[in-house]
Amino acid sequence: MSSGKIVELRQVLAERFPREIPPPASLLTTGIECLDRSLEGGMRRGTITQLVAPYPSCGSASLLHDLIDSMHTSASQFVALIDGKNSFEPLGNTDLLLWIRCENANQAVRATDLIIRDGNIILSILDLKQNEVQELRKVPLTAWYRLQRVAADSGTTLLLITSHYISGSCFAAVQINNPLRINDLAELSYTVSQTRLLDFIYRKNYAELGYAQA
Amino acid sequence: MPKPSLFAVIYTPYYRLQCAQQKRLRTESNQQADLPFADRQTELSDQYSQSYSSNSNSITHQTIPPVTVYIREDIASALLEDSQIIEINPTAEAAGVKIGITPSLAVARAPELQLYAPEVELERQQQQALLQLCYRYSPFIESTGPGVCTLDLRGRRNKNQEIWARDLLSRWRSLGFAANVGIGPNAELAAQAAKFANPYLEVVENSQLLRSLPLESLQPSAYLLEILHNWGIRTLGALIQLPREDIGQRLGLEGLSLWDRAAGRSAKVLHHLQPPEIFKETIDLEQRLETLEPLLFILRRSLEHLVLRVESVYRLVAEIKLQLHLDSGDKLERSLPIPAPTQDITILFRVLSQYLETVQTAAPVVGFTLEVFASDPAKHQFDLFYSRLKDPNRFFQTLARLAALVGNNRAGIPERLASYKPDNIRLRLPAFDWKSNSSISAESDQPRIGPALRRYRPPIPATVELADGKPICIHSNLIKGHIDKQRGPWRTSGNWWDPDGWEIQEWDIQVTDRGIYRLTFSAGNWAISGVYD
Numbered sequence: 001m002s003s004g005k006i007v008e009l010r011q012v013l014a015e016r017f018p019r020e021i022p023p024p025a026s027l028l029t030t031g032i033e034c035l036d037r038s039l040e041g042g043m044r045r046g047t048i049t050q051l052v053a054p055y056p057s058c059g060s061a062s063l064l065h066d067l068i069d070s071m072h073t074s075a076s077q078f079v080a081l082i083d084g085k086n087s088f089e090p091l092g093n094t095d096l097l098l099w100i101r102c103e104n105a106n107q108a109v110r111a112t113d114l115i116i117r118d119g120n121i122i123l124s125i126l127d128l129k130q131n132e133v134q135e136l137r138k139v140p141l142t143a144w145y146r147l148q149r150v151a152a153d154s155g156t157t158l159l160l161i162t163s164h165y166i167s168g169s170c171f172a173a174v175q176i177n178n179p180l181r182i183n184d185l186a187e188l189s190y191t192v193s194q195t196r197l198l199d200f201i202y203r204k205n206y207a208e209l210g211y212a213q214a
Numbered sequence: 215m216p217k218p219s220l221f222a223v224i225y226t227p228y229y230r231l232q233c234a235q236q237k238r239l240r241t242e243s244n245q246q247a248d249l250p251f252a253d254r255q256t257e258l259s260d261q262y263s264q265s266y267s268s269n270s271n272s273i274t275h276q277t278i279p280p281v282t283v284y285i286r287e288d289i290a291s292a293l294l295e296d297s298q299i300i301e302i303n304p305t306a307e308a309a310g311v312k313i314g315i316t317p318s319l320a321v322a323r324a325p326e327l328q329l330y331a332p333e334v335e336l337e338r339q340q341q342q343a344l345l346q347l348c349y350r351y352s353p354f355i356e357s358t359g360p361g362v363c364t365l366d367l368r369g370r371r372n373k374n375q376e377i378w379a380r381d382l383l384s385r386w387r388s389l390g391f392a393a394n395v396g397i398g399p400n401a402e403l404a405a406q407a408a409k410f411a412n413p414y415l416e417v418v419e420n421s422q423l424l425r426s427l428p429l430e431s432l433q434p435s436a437y438l439l440e441i442l443h444n445w446g447i448r449t450l451g452a453l454i455q456l457p458r459e460d461i462g463q464r465l466g467l468e469g470l471s472l473w474d475r476a477a478g479r480s481a482k483v484l485h486h487l488q489p490p491e492i493f494k495e496t497i498d499l500e501q502r503l504e505t506l507e508p509l510l511f512i513l514r515r516s517l518e519h520l521v522l523r524v525e526s527v528y529r530l531v532a533e534i535k536l537q538l539h540l541d542s543g544d545k546l547e548r549s550l551p552i553p554a555p556t557q558d559i560t561i562l563f564r565v566l567s568q569y570l571e572t573v574q575t576a577a578p579v580v581g582f583t584l585e586v587f588a589s590d591p592a593k594h595q596f597d598l599f600y601s602r603l604k605d606p607n608r609f610f611q612t613l614a615r616l617a618a619l620v621g622n623n624r625a626g627i628p629e630r631l632a633s634y635k636p637d638n639i640r641l642r643l644p645a646f647d648w649k650s651n652s653s654i655s656a657e658s659d660q661p662r663i664g665p666a667l668r669r670y671r672p673p674i675p676a677t678v679e680l681a682d683g684k685p686i687c688i689h690s691n692l693i694k695g696h697i698d699k700q701r702g703p704w705r706t707s708g709n710w711w712d713p714d715g716w717e718i719q720e721w722d723i724q725v726t727d728r729g730i731y732r733l734t735f736s737a738g739n740w741a742i743s744g745v746y747d
Contacts, residue, residue, distance in 0.1 A: 053419055053747070056729030061666040061747035078603070085669040089744065090628035090639060099641065100616055101624045118612040120603045128747070130668060180665055180746060182699045182724040189662035 012213045028157045030121060031061065031070035038174045038198040043159065044083040045122075047171035048144075048153045053129055057180040058088045059193070060129055060161055064090055066193055067159070071123060072096050080121045085130035086109035101123045109143050112158065116147065119154040136166055175199045220367040221401045222375065224348060224382060225408035226393040227362025231293040231301040233337045234330035235285045236390045240515050241499055285390065290324045292317075295332055328416045340391070340706070345489035347385055350526050351378055356401075356484040361393070362408075364401050366484055379414050385526060389519055402480035406431060424478055425451025429502065434472050438465060450476035470474050491527065493520045494585040502541055502578035509579055514559075517566065518712055521559050530555035531562055532589035539581035544573060554606040555589050561607050562586075568611060572618065577676055613643065634708055635716055636734075636743070637669060665746045667732060673741035685733060685740075687720055692742055693731065699724040703735075722746070 001129070023096045029042035036042050043049045053060035069092060071077040078096050081088060086101040098121065102108040105128055128136060148169035151158050165173060177199050226232060290306035292299045297451035304312050309324035321327050337360060344363050348355045361719040365673040367375070386393050396407025397416035406427060407415045417423050427450045429442055447453050449471040453461075454477045462470045474480055495516045503509045517534075524531055538546040550565050603609050616625040628643030676690035685697050702721035709715040720743075730739050730746040 005480075057746050058663070059665055059747060061668050065662070065666045087744075088628075089637075089667045089669050090630065091662065091666065094628045097627060098644065099626065099628050100620060102620055107620060111616055111625075114612055114615050116620065118609055120609040120612070127242050180730055182701060182722060182730050184663040185701065185722055185730065185746065187664060189664060189666075195437060 013118065030067055031074045031195075032066050034193075035063070035174070036197045037081055039172055043123075044158045044171050045157050046155045047071060048148055048151060048158045048160055048169055050162065050165065050170040050173040052162060052165050052173060052175040054163055054175065055176075055179040058176045058178060059091075059180060060176055062189060062193060064088075064127065064161065065189075067123075067125070068094070068097055077123060078121045079184065080115045080124040081113065082108050082112045082124065082126045087130045088127065093124070095133065105135045107138050109139055109147070112147060113143075113150060114156060116151050116156040123157050123159065125161065129161050129163055131162075133164065136162065137190075141168070144158045192199040219399055220365055220375070220397065221399070222352075222365040222379065222395060222397050223358065223401065223403040223404040223408040224295075224344070224365075224386065224389050224393050224395050226344070226361030226386075226406065227299045227409075228303055229331060230332055230337055231291060232285060232361070232391055233340055234333050235291060236340070237336050237497070237683060238330065238500075239285065239390070239496065241501075241512055256579050258411055280581040285392065287392065288502040289672070290327045292320055292327055292329055293332060294329045310468055335498075339495055340389070342489060342492065343389060344386065345393075345487070346491070346493075346523055347382065347389075348528050349489050350528075351382055353429055353488075354484065354486050354534060355489075357487060358405070359402075360702070361391070362405070364404065364484055365367045366486075367397075375416060376414055383413055385522070388522055398478075400478065400480050401482045401484060402432075402475050404479050408478070424429070425449065425454070429453065429472075429476075432472060432475050435468065438468055438472065441465065453650065468732075491529070492585075493523050493588060494583065495520060496581065496583045498581040499579065502580055504578045506570055509582075510570065513566060513570075513584060514563055514585045516582075517563055519588075520584065521557055521562065523558050524586060524588045527588065529588035530557055530591055531586045533587040534562060534566060534584075535587070536566065537583040537585075538573075538575065538579050539583070540575055540577040541580050542577035543616075544577065546573070552607065553610040555591060557622060564611065568614065590660075614672070616617045634706060636706070636718065637671070665730075668747050669744040670742060673734060673743040676733070676740045676742050678735075678740040688723070688725065688733070688740075688742075690742055693725050695725055695728065697723045698726050702733075 025043045027042040028045050030036055030039075039049065051060060051063070068079050068081070071079050072095070078098065080098040080100065082102060084102050084105050084107075086103065088099060088101075090097070090099070098115075100108075100111050100115070102111055108126060108128060108131075112124060114157045115121060115124050144166075147158065150156075160170060165175075175198070278339070287303060288305060290304045290309050290311065292306050292311055293301035294317055297316060299311060299313055299315050299317065302313060306320070306324055306327060309327070311320045311324050311327060317329055320329075341357065341360060344361065345355060345357055348363045348365055351482050352365040352367055352370070355366065355720055356364040356366075358364045379397065383393060383395055392413075394408045394411035394413045394415070396404045396409070396411050397414075397419065398404035398407050403424065406424060407417045409431065410427075411421065415423075428448060429439060429450065432450070434442070442448075442453065447456070453473060456473075458470065458473050458477075461473045465472075497512065497516060499512070513536075521531060532552055534547055534550040534552065536550070540546065546655050548569060550569055552562065552565065556562065613625060623641055626643050628639050629642050631638045631640060670692075674690050674692050676688050676692075678685045678689075679687040684700055686700075687696055688694065700721055700723045702719070704720045705718070706720070707717040710717075717736065720732040721735070722730060723729050723733050732744045732746065734741050734743045
C-alpha cells in the first residue's frame, strides 16, 4: 500500500472516529531551549517523543542529564529513567530520579509499560541509545503502539532515546546532529549544550494521531 | 444535680454457636449459601454508605463493603461439646432440641440439625472484636461474658440512644453476628432488656417488662429458686411484692441481692477495661489448600473483618502480617508494609494477593494467621509547588513489580557511596513522601565539565598500542582503529590498605569517526569503561 493511501486511510478513520483535541496546556515544557524550540513548546503530554542520537558521541546523555536537572529544579517533578543497557552515570542531585537498570531492550520496554501504566510519574525516559539495532528490531511493533496507548490513557509523557528512528507510534521526533570532539571535554557542560543542534524529523498532525480537526 | 446513670448491653445469643458457624462459613468457598440474606446485605450496604458519607472523618472516602458472610438462621444448628448439646439456635429449639441432650437424640428430633464443634480461638478473637467495637461508643466498657459487653453511657449527650445502638448492631452484624442491644438505668436492667430485645429495647426502672420476667432470668441458685417456687413466686414482679426486710430475714444475703436485682436496684460495679489494639485472626482450615484461589478467597474475608475492626477505632491499616501454616508444620511469615496507610480493602487485598502470587510453599496450607497493624493517618504539609505521588500505594506496587522484572536493587534512587572509586553507586527505595532532600545539592553547585558519560557495565576489554606512554591504537569488540587524540592519564586509587584496594589510570580518547571514549588501565589490563555522549 502506498504512503498516500495510508494517509488517506488515516484521514478517513480520523473523520469517522474523532477524538477530542488536547488542550493547549497539555505541553510539558522541558526547560531546555533547543528541545522546546524543536518541539514547538515542549513534549506533548500523554504521547511518545523520540530523540534520535545517531553518533556514539553526540550529546544525548548530556541532554538526558540536562532534562533531569531541569525537571528537578524548575518543576520538582519526578522522572523515571528506564535504562535499556544499564549505562547511565548519575551526576549531581538525583533525589527525584527513579533509575531502572535493565539488561536488554525487551526488559526495558516491559518496565516502561509498568511505569507509565502506574500514572504517578509525569515524565518517563526510555533510553535505548546503547542497545544494538538488531536487539531493537526484535521488539515487536505492537509493543510501541501499546506504549502509545498506555501513555495516552495515563497522561504520562515518554521520551524515547535511540540511535536511529524506530517507532511509528511517537508523536514527534527530533535528531541530534552534531558529533562531539575531544576538545569539548574541557568545556563547560553548559557551553556544550548551547552548541547542540537538534533537527526536527517528524511530527504527527492531528488527523494522523486520530484527533479531529478543529 | 447529677445526671441519671444509663447503661447499655449488647448481647449475642448463642455466641459460641455463632462463632462456630462463622468459622465454617468463612472457610466454605460457596457464597451461594448467603443468598436468602441478600436483601439484608444490600440494606446493610446502604447503611454503611450513608454512615461513611456522613462521617466527617477525613481518613477515608471509600465505602467498605460489608462482609458477605451471614449465618443461616433458618437451619437448625447446635453446638456440641463432650457429647452434649450446649447451645442451640431458635430453629433447633423450635424443632424440639434441648440443651444437655445427646447428639443422637437431637438429630432424632431434628434430622436437618447441623452440629458444630466449639472454636475457642475464634471465640476469643471475636470477643476482642466486640470490645473494640463497643469502645467506639463508650470509654467505659466491661467484658461481661462471651458475646456480651456492658457499656456505661455516662457523658453521652445524645438522648436518642437508638441511633448509635442500631449502628453498633449493624457493625457487629457486618462481622457476622446477630445480637440485641438493651438500654437501662443500671447494668442489670440493661442486660435483661438485651435478652428480650428485638433487636433494640430501652427500659426504665420498675418497668412492666421487668416485672413480667420469670425468676430464672436472674439465674438464682437452684436452692433459692426451689424455695421461691414453693412459695408460689414465679416472676420478678411477684418477688418484689414481698417486703425486702422479710426476704432478708428468711433467705439471707442471696435473697436480698435477688430482690434488689428484681427491683432494678442493682448497683453492680463494672470492671472497666481498654481493649488492646490487636487485630488478628487465626484460621485453621478444614481442608489442605494447594492452590492460590481458595486461599485468597478465605483471606479476603478475614481481611475484610480486620479492616472493619480497624475502621471502628478510626485508624488505618499500616502493615499486614501474614503467617501461613503449612502441613509440614513449618510456618511462612511475611510482613507487608503499606506505604500510605489506608482502609481501602481493594488496595490492601492487592498487596496481599500480589505477595502470594510469588510464594511457593513446600507443603499445602492448613491455616493462617492474619494480623493488621493500625496507625494514624499520615500527616503531610502539602506543598503548593511540589507535586506529590498521586497514589503512593500503587507506586510501591509498581516498584515491587519492577523489582520482580529487573531484579532486586536494580530500581530506585541512585546514591553515590562515600568513595572516589568510579561507578560506586547503590540504589535506594524512595520513601513514601518521596521528595528531594535538598533543593540543590553541593555537588550540583559546581558546573559540570564536558559531556556526560555512558558507562559500559562491565567495561569492554581492549588491546591498546602505546607510543611514548600514550595510547595510539585500540582493538576491541566495540571499536578498532587509530586513536586521533588522547588526554590523560588521570590516576585514581583508594583503599590500598585492604584487598579491595583499587588503582586506575584513565585516558580520554577520540577514535576516528567513532566518538570519544574513556579508556582505563587497571591491574595490567586495558578496558573501555564508557563513551562520552
